[in-house]
Amino acid sequence: MISIHTEGKTRDALIQLLLEFKDVFAWSYDDMPGLSVDLVVHKLPTHPDYPPVQQKQRKFKTDISDKIKEEVTKQLKAGVIRVVRYTTWLANVVPVPKKDGKIRVCVDYRDLNKASPKDNFPLPNIHILVDNCAKHEGHALQTQEYHVRDLRKFFERLRKYDLKLNPAKCAFVVPSGKLLGFIVSRRGIELDPTKIKAIQNLSPPKTKKEVMSLMGRLNYISRFIAQLTTTCEPIFKLLKKDAAIEWTDECQQAFDKIKEYLSNPPVLVPPEPGRPLFLYLAVLENSFGCVLGQHDVTGKKEQAIYYLSKKFTAYEAKYTLLEKTCCALTWVAQKLRHYLLAYTTYLITRLDPIKYIFQKPMPTGRLAKWQVLLTEFDIVYVTRTAMKAQALADHLAENPVDDEYQPLNTFFPDEEINSIEITPGDTNTWKMFFDGAVNAKGVGIGAILISPTGQHYPATARLRFFCTNNTAEYEACIMGMTMAVDMDVEELLIMGDSDLIIKQAQREWETRDIKLLPYRQHVEDLSKRFKSVEFKYIPRFHNELADVLATLAAMLPYPGNTHIDPLEIQIRERHGYCDAVEVESNIHPWYHDIKRFLKTKEYPEQASGDQRRTIRRRASKFFLSGEVLYKRTPDLNLLRCVDAKEAGKIMNEVHSGDITGSPWKKIIFVLSESAINVKYMAI
Template sequence: MPFGLKNAGAEYQQMVNKVFKDELGGIIEAYIDDMVVKSCTGKEHVQHLNMIFQKMRDVGMRLNPKKSFFCLSSGKFLGYIVSERGIEVHPSKCRAIIDMEAPKTVKEVQELTGRIAALNRFIARSGEVCKPFFQTIKKTKKFEWTSQCQEAFEQIKTYLSNPPIISRPTKGETLYLYVSASAVAVSAALIREEDGVQKPVYFVSKILRDAEERYSTVEKGAFAVLIATRKLRPYFQAHPIKVISDLPLRKVLGNLDVSGRLLKWAVELSEFDISFLPKAAYKGQVLADFVVESTGRSEKRDQEAMWHVHVDGAASERGSGLGIQIKGPKGEVFYYAIHITFPVTNNMVEYEALIAGLRLVEAVGATKVRVYMDSQLVVHQINGQYEVHDPALAKYLEKAKEVLATFEEAMIEHVPRGMNEIADALSKLAKGSDMSSETPITIMEIPEACIAATKPKVLPISAQLEWYTPIWDYLTTGHLPTDKLAARRIKRWAPEFTILEGELLKKGYRKPWLVCVSESQGRKLIDEVHGGICGSHQSPYTVDKRIEREGYFWPTMRKDMIDVVRRCERCQYHSRVSRRPHASLNTIASPWPFDIWGIDILGPFPTARANLRFLIVAVEYFTKWIEAKPLALITSPRVADFVKHNIVYRYGIPHTIISDNDRQFTGAPFQDMCEGFGILSLFSSVSHPQTNGLAEVSNRTILEGLKKKVEGSKGAWPDFLDEILWSYNTTPRTATGRSPFAMVYGMEAVTPMEVVQPTLRTIAYEWTKNNEKKLVELEAIYELREEARVRMAEYQRKMCKNFDKKVAPKHFQPGDWVLRSVEATGKHIGKLDPAWDGPFIVTRSIEGRAYRLQDLAGRDLPNAWNVVHLRKFYK
């Protein structure tokens, strides 16, 4: 086959792959007609050549002696020079860039970037260096070769004047990955070590785009590792990799409480043998042209005077608190737990924590500050990425910007909750009641919101009386409360307690003595046992048993356990979705025929004639009559046309049409048609087809009939549709005791069975008296329908009675906070993904079965959500 043909290269490559299938990737590499036989020693090389030549003889393959070279210690392959030292760039490729003049047009810049792209694996941080080139070729900009472009161009030339040699790792060798994250790009360098000398294996770089540029520094570092695994997958599969970085990547990627993005990355990275080491733990020499961890040395010098503040807020019905951790430029650390006594929402308390932290660090004279918090909403609102709809939050935003403006340099960065643990713990401490002055942490109180006063007051918090104080006083001093009932209760209760080595102990039934703790200490114990380092978010009963077994006591143990576990956010988001009904059955009764129709769409089916793939089905609620039509497209105009021709023009204008929330029914053409005819269009709850139950049952009947009819000829399903509809409409329904045909026309249809085996009415048929008998039947149609209506009402009553036995009632009021089932939104749920999202606020109840919701930013959610897809959120 001559190589001038278009498919010659592909055919030849296929032939080479087939002939040398056992040797490819081992002793031979081949790309079309460029083949290399490789060996470690000269003796092995002769043996390998003998094997290859024998296979060539077997298939009749010939070599061109003028283009063949043997026993070379180095050689050119695919534009690279391969030798025992490693892989080198061919000098001609470097010379093509070094001798190139500064580009003057967009096309010349594209030629430059193309030449650099061919050498990407040899260039460290190529994405960051080449970023100015890509800025010049954007279509939205006029071409301009800037000073930054010229500087990057000279930097590339200098680098390629002495390019690195890529080393080949040995089987099973441990490799090292250095990551770099800047404002515009992430990069990685895969390194191997040989005799104490580091040698590069591969350089990877990626320019950040849009949302990627807004990642935090830690997220960029994790993203660099992810990009390296995708680009260098064979290396990661064949070698253990050690990631060298000062960023806390191991902690972030190993924490299941991180954001969804980091969690997905962690799952993707889990298939590889990756470990993380700090730079201090690895004593090797880092490559000089890659030692940039974040943004450069100048930025690090600026950060020497930078103050770092971690803030967090915790709101609950029992109280709210702020946690603040301040780190000074010389390593000093301050901790603050601030209790707030006014009501706040979760977002308001985050703003309070931010503003309080800024004021505290301002008080010590800081001029440069970097704030870390785990509230995405607050961070993105301050950075202008999110809009503010809540008037209260708008005031907080204005106040926060006012305080930020007092600093020379102020930055706010979002971090995962796992990197904000200390501030989170301080906020939870502040909202509790165990706030004695002996606590080593600075405890304060803010009596009013920062947006309500020009200068908030900070007061020391007072200690509270614990439950065991009267018992302690009675056992040590004999003092009793002045209230007689309280004194009698202490006297009766005191014999169960004793004091041993300064601790109050209570007699136990299973353990000799139980240590008495305060309610706030007890809640900390519950938090630790339930969700601490040894906790696995177990049930209140299990937590209760563990704490009792450890020997602790306070009077409200069980109530506190239920309350703490019920309010655990992780447990709420990952709780199982109950399949039990939560509201009594609500039946739909039609007062007369053709008044209420349910409509739904089935499909896609196998493509039939005329590209028919869908089936639109309408069922009438009184007679149970079905109309159906196959469609190629299910657009809103086609659905409206079906209703007009198959319902309105045949049976009159209905009062109501019930459908789901698909765009075909919510679209303007369908809604305009309903409005024009005066038809009331109602929608079922999202992901709750039982609301339009009759249509769903009809769909199931049609689908089952088609499955049994079509057998092997699945593309012929429209041809069997009329038979299925005829069978359904002439079969008596359980609810009415009559067939839909009889309910519509007042008499039963003549079926094929009566033609094969004549019945009395077909035998005694007289065509002259047929019209008279029809009139008699029509006179009785009203009685027939009335009997069917009574029978249907009784059938629905029994059905409701049986259904309601399984109901576990659940009700919400406007203002309640709820979670929504992720499954109901149609999103895919992974093994480790939460089953619920939110929280949302209930704005309106629809007959106690469905609810309208809005998010915490005040935006209304489209459509109503059935109670079965909601659960109460405990703040």
């Protein structure tokens, strides 16, 4: 078969070539003389200790049995097979139906495979083979000009070794064709319509085997499906061990969403040399997804190359967002290694994992593993604002959507499932936002109560005593709860961006700082005065109003048409629960006992056995150079230890900005526990 798209000269030359080499085509078994034994010999080695297996005869239907007999007779007459009278191995025939109604006769080699040693040879990468055939003028040729020349070399080699081709399966200069389950053409790589139709015609699975069959079909075409793991999460749960196979509404919605997505699948393209790649990475709570793309020749349009998604393991799900991003990038880089090694890759994601991984000179643990695995790649992090197009990034649904949001064709039609939607709660529940701010000019706290009808009641106060940021957060929470008690609120939802305060209020974290114990106790006492109270952590960008109240009360923005009572700036002369704690005087620096032990191996007088063990344990992390004490960090850096006076001097110089001639210019971190009592502020 010759394509109608073949050019005139090429068509004539191809016809002459086929007539010249018509002997390389086998029209029947009689035209197949077989290979010379001097070239290759087919043998099946077996382990000598493995006993031969003779399978019992398998029965077939009459029509299938007749076709098997006809095919075996043809091969027997052509000399492809021969009769063995006394056999030690006996395997049944496995008929495989063909599209033309005939059958392909195979043999059940399962028993023989168990007795045969395995061949160790690398298999080709399917995606590399498909990429190499795409974006050409023909199915498997780059240009028609050299096609006839290459075919002549191919036919000459076939004639030399008496190899034959099946003319029914030969097509020349076709613009597109099926290859390993995909359609490759000049446009790029597309899904086989028969595979799409097979999935769309599937009925909901009823057994675990049917669920595994469905996921196997989707996994083979996962390269074309964005966020497959996130979308099919309800279906994945059915594959868990001892999980009941119950096809819920969530499973059906995910199944319908996949079917709708496959009704208009994307066209992927192989990467072109000379242009960088773009990797868009979206990290969610339990999974992540990415898309690898590249600009076209014009540089104005981005084309997708590969979609990829994966679910975090139970251990990986406990990582921080930045660590999850690093873990996802490492996994993606190894999965797409055959693409990334040959190109410069620009990474577009919410956080910068490259800086986090490579900023430490001597990383340890999983950070060191990620650094080693990513060293061979040329990956550059860029911000989103620097990109010309955002179509491929928007499909990752990293940000909440608004009312004017329109779903993209590159993702699922209702991709806003990944957005944050705040629904109205119980009509009797009040909401409270709180925040504290500590800076060089002082300490401020802010809280805002929101009634069930949406009316806002803000409050702010300036603290006349210095405290840490955690203390300020507690002060803000206490002020807001006190307001709610005075307004006879019964049901209250408290939200803040301090993970420490929220977790301690929920009794999930233990309060170890003795300065925060009275605050936590006072919060518990106030909680008993409500009918129901709930603490909830929210990100900082969702707590902007309370943050403004705490830092810039005079510049409070007016939030739309919502009514806000006039603000009154109060002056607080003391703590929310009691008077300020007096600072105890100490003539020795906080590291006196550690330095003394490292220098003379002596302990403080009247020190108990537990206290001595504590000093020895803490001293193992310090290093004494002359009279200067340093602390070793996990990445083997040395931090100089300073007393309260030196810490105050450093803080004053840093906050004043006058550090040009200061000896502390290169100090990044100051280790001083007592600096908290002398207006110490962490940078």
